[in-house]
Amino acid sequence: xxxxxxxxxxxxxxxxxxxxxxxxxxxxxxxxxxxxxxxxxxxxxxxxxxxxxxxxxxxxxxxx
Numbered sequence: 471x472x473x474x475x476x477x478x479x480x481x482x483x484x485x486x487x488x489x490x491x492x493x494x495x496x497x498x499x500x501x502x503x504x505x506x507x508x509x510x511x512x513x514x515x516x517x518x519x520x521x522x523x524x525x526x527x528x529x530x531x532x533x534x
Contacts, residue, residue, distance in 0.1 A: 472500040477507045485518045 477500045480493050489497065501508050 471503075472496050474500075474504060474507055477501070477504065478510060481507070481511045481514050485514065 477497055480489060480497045483489065483493075484497075501511060
């Protein structure tokens with residue numbers, strides 16, 4: 471069974487790169503059993519979306 475610390479690392483990594491099949495499976499199993507990590511994953515998602523919204527535009531994109 472994966473520990474919460476390992477799960478948190480994978481939750482963060484999946485925002486930067488695709489997880490391997492083994493990583494995805496391990497994380498899914500952990501999240502199915504751990505309420506705290508499910509909430510953490512939800513919060514990581516909120517932070518990621520907020521960061522994307524306020525990131526500087528890529529070259530050639532219009533500024534808002």
